[in-house]
Amino acid sequence: MNREILDEAIDTVFSYTGSITDWIVIKKELLKTLTSADRMYFSTRDPVTKAQRLNDFEKIVIERWQQKTGIRLILKNHEE
Numbered sequence: 001m002n003r004e005i006l007d008e009a010i011d012t013v014f015s016y017t018g019s020i021t022d023w024i025v026i027k028k029e030l031l032k033t034l035t036s037a038d039r040m041y042f043s044t045r046d047p048v049t050k051a052q053r054l055n056d057f058e059k060i061v062i063e064r065w066q067q068k069t070g071i072r073l074i075l076k077n078h079e080e
Contacts, residue, residue, distance in 0.1 A: 001038050001057070006064060009033045014069050023062065023075040024052065030061070 013029040020026060031039050043055040052075060054062070062073045 001041050005034070005038060006061065007068065009038075010061075010065055010068050014065075019071060021071060021074050023054075023058075023073040026065065026073055027058070
Protein backbone atom coordinates (compact mmCIF):
# COMPACT_ATOMS: atom_id res chain seq x y z
CA MET A 1 0.00 0.00 0.00
CA ASN A 2 1.14 3.49 -0.77
CA ARG A 3 2.37 5.29 2.37
CA GLU A 4 0.58 8.46 1.32
CA ILE A 5 -2.76 6.61 1.16
CA LEU A 6 -2.10 5.05 4.56
CA ASP A 7 -1.20 8.41 6.13
CA GLU A 8 -4.35 9.99 4.68
CA ALA A 9 -6.49 7.16 6.08
CA ILE A 10 -4.83 7.51 9.50
CA ASP A 11 -5.44 11.26 9.53
CA THR A 12 -9.08 10.80 8.55
CA VAL A 13 -9.80 8.12 11.15
CA PHE A 14 -7.89 9.92 13.90
CA SER A 15 -9.92 13.08 13.28
CA TYR A 16 -13.03 11.39 14.70
CA THR A 17 -11.73 8.57 16.92
CA GLY A 18 -9.54 10.68 19.17
CA SER A 19 -7.74 8.79 21.92
CA ILE A 20 -9.18 5.31 21.29
CA THR A 21 -6.47 2.66 21.82
CA ASP A 22 -8.35 -0.48 20.73
CA TRP A 23 -6.78 -1.82 17.52
CA ILE A 24 -9.96 -3.59 16.39
CA VAL A 25 -12.00 -0.36 16.52
CA ILE A 26 -9.34 1.54 14.58
CA LYS A 27 -8.89 -1.31 12.09
CA LYS A 28 -12.63 -1.33 11.32
CA GLU A 29 -12.61 2.42 10.75
CA LEU A 30 -9.51 2.25 8.54
CA LEU A 31 -11.12 -0.50 6.46
CA LYS A 32 -14.15 1.75 5.88
CA THR A 33 -11.96 4.52 4.46
CA LEU A 34 -9.88 2.37 2.09
CA THR A 35 -10.59 0.85 -1.30
CA SER A 36 -10.98 -2.91 -1.64
CA ALA A 37 -7.51 -3.10 -3.22
CA ASP A 38 -6.01 -1.45 -0.13
CA ARG A 39 -8.04 -3.54 2.33
CA MET A 40 -6.45 -6.76 1.09
CA TYR A 41 -3.30 -6.06 3.14
CA PHE A 42 -5.17 -6.46 6.42
CA SER A 43 -5.51 -9.84 8.15
CA THR A 44 -8.74 -11.74 8.68
CA ARG A 45 -9.88 -13.60 11.76
CA ASP A 46 -9.08 -17.28 12.17
CA PRO A 47 -12.13 -19.10 10.74
CA VAL A 48 -12.30 -21.61 13.60
CA THR A 49 -11.21 -19.72 16.73
CA LYS A 50 -12.25 -16.25 15.50
CA ALA A 51 -9.03 -14.96 17.05
CA GLN A 52 -7.40 -11.86 15.60
CA ARG A 53 -3.77 -12.13 14.53
CA LEU A 54 -1.59 -9.20 13.53
CA ASN A 55 0.23 -9.57 10.25
CA ASP A 56 3.39 -7.62 9.33
CA PHE A 57 1.43 -4.92 7.51
CA GLU A 58 -0.81 -4.30 10.52
CA LYS A 59 2.23 -4.01 12.77
CA ILE A 60 3.50 -1.29 10.41
CA VAL A 61 0.11 0.46 10.55
CA ILE A 62 0.13 0.38 14.37
CA GLU A 63 3.65 1.80 14.45
CA ARG A 64 2.71 4.52 11.93
CA TRP A 65 -0.40 5.36 13.96
CA GLN A 66 1.77 5.85 17.04
CA GLN A 67 4.26 8.00 15.15
CA LYS A 68 1.52 10.26 13.79
CA THR A 69 -0.79 10.43 16.82
CA GLY A 70 1.31 9.50 19.85
CA ILE A 71 -1.23 6.78 20.72
CA ARG A 72 -0.19 3.14 20.99
CA LEU A 73 -2.88 0.79 19.69
CA ILE A 74 -3.50 -2.43 21.61
CA LEU A 75 -4.93 -5.75 20.42
CA LYS A 76 -6.61 -7.19 23.47
CA ASN A 77 -6.14 -10.92 24.16
CA HIS A 78 -3.34 -11.05 21.59
CA GLU A 79 -0.41 -13.40 21.85
CA GLU A 80 2.63 -12.74 19.70
